[in-house]
Amino acid sequence: MKLAILSRQPDSYSTMRLHLAALDRGHEVDVLDTLRFAIDLAGDEPDMQYRSDPIDDYDAVIPRIGASITYFGTAVVRQFEQMDVYTPNTSNGIANSRDKLRAIQIMSRHEIGMPATAFARTREDVLPAIERVGGAPVVIKLLEGTQGIGVILAPDTRVASAIIETLQSAKQNVLIQAFVSESKGRDVRALVVGDRVVGAMRRTAVGDEFRSNVHRGGTVEAVDLDAEYEETAVRSAQIMGLRVAGVDMLEGADGPLVMEVNSSPGFEGIESATGLDIAGAVIDYVDDQVAFPELDVRQRLTVSTGYGVAELLVREDGSFVGQTIGESGLLDRDISVLTLHRGAQVIPNPRTQRVLEANDRLLCFGRLEEMRDMIPERRRRRTRIRPLPEDPESGRPVDDEAEA
Ligand SMILES: Nc1ncnc2c1ncn2[C@@H]1O[C@H](COP(=O)(O)OP(=O)(O)O)[C@@H](O)[C@H]1O
Numbered sequence: 001m002k003l004a005i006l007s008r009q010p011d012s013y014s015t016m017r018l019h020l021a022a023l024d025r026g027h028e029v030d031v032l033d034t035l036r037f038a039i040d041l042a043g044d045e046p047d048m049q050y051r052s053d054p055i056d057d058y059d060a061v062i063p064r065i066g067a068s069i070t071y072f073g074t075a076v077v078r079q080f081e082q083m084d085v086y087t088p089n090t091s092n093g094i095a096n097s098r099d100k101l102r103a104i105q106i107m108s109r110h111e112i113g114m115p116a117t118a119f120a121r122t123r124e125d126v127l128p129a130i131e132r133v134g135g136a137p138v139v140i141k142l143l144e145g146t147q148g149i150g151v152i153l154a155p156d157t158r159v160a161s162a163i164i165e166t167l168q169s170a171k172q173n174v175l176i177q178a179f180v181s182e183s184k185g186r187d188v189r190a191l192v193v194g195d196r197v198v199g200a201m202r203r204t205a206v207g208d209e210f211r212s213n214v215h216r217g218g219t220v221e222a223v224d225l226d227a228e229y230e231e232t233a234v235r236s237a238q239i240m241g242l243r244v245a246g247v248d249m250l251e252g253a254d255g256p257l258v259m260e261v262n263s264s265p266g267f268e269g270i271e272s273a274t275g276l277d278i279a280g281a282v283i284d285y286v287d288d289q290v291a292f293p294e295l296d297v298r299q300r301l302t303v304s305t306g307y308g309v310a311e312l313l314v315r316e317d318g319s320f321v322g323q324t325i326g327e328s329g330l331l332d333r334d335i336s337v338l339t340l341h342r343g344a345q346v347i348p349n350p351r352t353q354r355v356l357e358a359n360d361r362l363l364c365f366g367r368l369e370e371m372r373d374m375i376p377e378r379r380r381r382r383t384r385i386r387p388l389p390e391d392p393e394s395g396r397p398v399d400d401e402a403e404a
């Protein structure tokens with residue numbers, strides 16, 4: 001294949017290893033400076049120039065986008081996606097994982113263990129947020145920090161709220177997280193490529209430091225992951241839309257707690273700890289997938305008006321239970337079942353002979369109007385309804401926000 005590696009540091013360990021691994025396997029490969037692309041939306045088709053010259057016809061691109069150039073870097077990757085060039089990590093995946101809050105929000109509905117986390121803006125909301133994650137000590141994190149910079153341990157509530165206030169006054173958004181003390185300055189980094197963990201290491205912080213990042217002096221050793229940790233790492237990467245990812249997990253009392261999913265994991269620590277050819281595994285995976293450029297399924301599927309994607313529920317008391325997909329009449333109503341979710345099981349492209357069971361969830365593409373009455377009710381939350389403050393004069397609730 002003809003491969004481009006997007007990197008601003010051709011001599012860095014990770015970029016060099018990818019470059020050599022690709023050459024070793026007989027691929028054509030260029031290392032291109034991410035900031036030297038110009039995105040070209042002037043013509044009929046999405047295009048791009050590199051150092052003002054037309055770019056070659058690449059089969060695949062491997063993005064190594066540093067945190068300081070996320071905006072421009074993801075724009076370049078997005079342009080490659082529009083040009084149908086395969087990338088293991090999509091622009092969306094990179095952008096989502098770069099922001100620690102956004103990543104946790106996305107993963108939070110998927111039964112992935114994570115340290116209790118909160119995000120609050122005003123002073124009055126910060127103390128209750130600290131209590132909600134379990135009280136001090138708490139970890140405070142800059143949303144876009146990396147390599148351990150911007151991760152602070154606050155021993156008590158007073159210090160915590162002072163730190164948060166200071167950072168916010170410097171226009172920095174921070175999240176508040178329970179300190180997982182049982183992990184004792186150690187964490188696990190699992191390198192996910194495709195649908196499997198190709199290598200894992202345990203990182204241990206030096207001295208009384210609690211951050212175990214290699215850049216903070218953490219030491220590394222190879223580790224054999226339990227199935228639970230492997231599965232959590234792979235699922236986290238999948239949910240984030242990353243096919244090459246470094247998943248950081250704390251070893252909590254009840255199993256893995258994911259802290260973050262990195263889209264440009266470094267290879268030096270993990271290759272030296274494990275002795276494995278991680279870069280080679282990345283190249284082999286990309287070579288395997290080149291035929292399938294990343295496309296935004298939702299965007300492509302919903303261009304026809306009135307059609308869309310929806311998740312339908314097989315109701316316990318409904319007529320579908322016990323019927324096959326063929327008998328259900330969905331196809332006659334112009335609804336195709338893309339995947340069937342049954343508990344933790346996912347059945348892609350289910351056959352028409354497949355018998356439906358109560359509480360199956362069907363991811364479908366079809367006419368929105370036909371699907372409307374089969375969409376499950378929104379998950380109801382236990383909300384406490386507080387009465388609105390009353391206007392002392394009229395006794396009616398005050399509505400300050402209404403544009404009367
Ligand atoms: N909630 C936490 N409890 C205990 N240790 C933590 C927690 N969050 C982070 N750490 C430690 O700090 C390190 C850096 O945190 P992380 O969220 O991965 O940020 P970064 O992007 O800077 O690596 C982790 O590798 C871990 O050792």
Ligand SMILES: [Mg+2]
Nearest residue numbers: 147148248260
């Ligand atoms: Mg980390």
